[in-house]
């Protein structure tokens with residue numbers, strides 16, 4: 001049965017609860033999913049309880065935004081077990097506190113732009129979330145009628161380079177990768193196109209990321225053509241690391257993406273999860 005190794009729930013910036021994400025995976029005929037909320041593992045136990053009932057294996061995961069030199073990379077840390085908090089999980093609290101401070105700074109910046117938005121407006125969009133971020137602020141701006149869509153909120157105010165953008169503390173990629181391995185996990189680069197290198201630079205960039213401690217790349221990504229998925233998987237394999245895949249499901253925050261199938265044509269083979277398990281250094 002196929003799998004989906006990249007999903008978000010209402011614990012971070014997905015619209016659906018962990019239970020619903022697993023139910024959608026069961027409906028899609030998946031054998032396993034990884035729940036990979038940003039900076040939080042709080043949804044894993046609920047997802048696992050539902051997964052036991054519905055016959056869907058739930059892999060624990062967390063997505064981290066990290067610095068790699070002057071680039072920003074998203075790392076999916078797999079097999080970081082909430083029942084056994086290790087050195088990576090000890091850093092998640094620091095990252096979430098950084099989010100809280102950053103969100104307050106963004107709200108102040110929006111006020112300076114003449115928009116009356118409060119922390120309560122944002123909290124109303126983040127019910128049940130342990131990890132609150134810009135998508136929740138964007139949703140609040142839509143609800144307040146300041147913009148029409150979440151995408152417009154980013155384009156006008158929240159994206160890097162826009163007036164209400166504010167940075168937040170991040171781990172370095174090397175640190176995130178080392179902490180993930182030391183906690184029995186495997187660090188994987190999510191949606192590698194966002195590393196921001198040209199096609200000609202991919203080989204060198206992947207090699208540099210492996211040298212920095214990365215154990216896999218998300219090759220079977222919803223937004224890629226079959227040719228790109230294949231090429232990335234061959235590159236990962238040639239470097240001796242794992243080719244993984246996922247939809248990056250966010251529910252209504254990314255309405256065109258469905259669990260498992262992405263835009264309709266995604267299929268992540270269960271071999272990806274088997275290879276990921278074999279890569280653990282425990």
Ligand code: AMP
Pocket residue numbers: 013038065132133134135150151154155159250
């Ligand atoms: P944060 O973690 O709070 O910095 O927010 C980052 C999240 O915002 C990403 O994981 C995306 O889901 C979402 N995001 C980033 N840029 C955009 C954009 N231009 N339009 C819509 N969503 C975005």
Ligand code: ZN
Pocket residue numbers: 008013014038250
């Ligand atoms: Zn997200």
Ligand code: FE
Pocket residue numbers: 063074190191
């Ligand atoms: Fe991401």
Ligand code: FE
Pocket residue numbers: 006008063190248
């Ligand atoms: Fe994601």
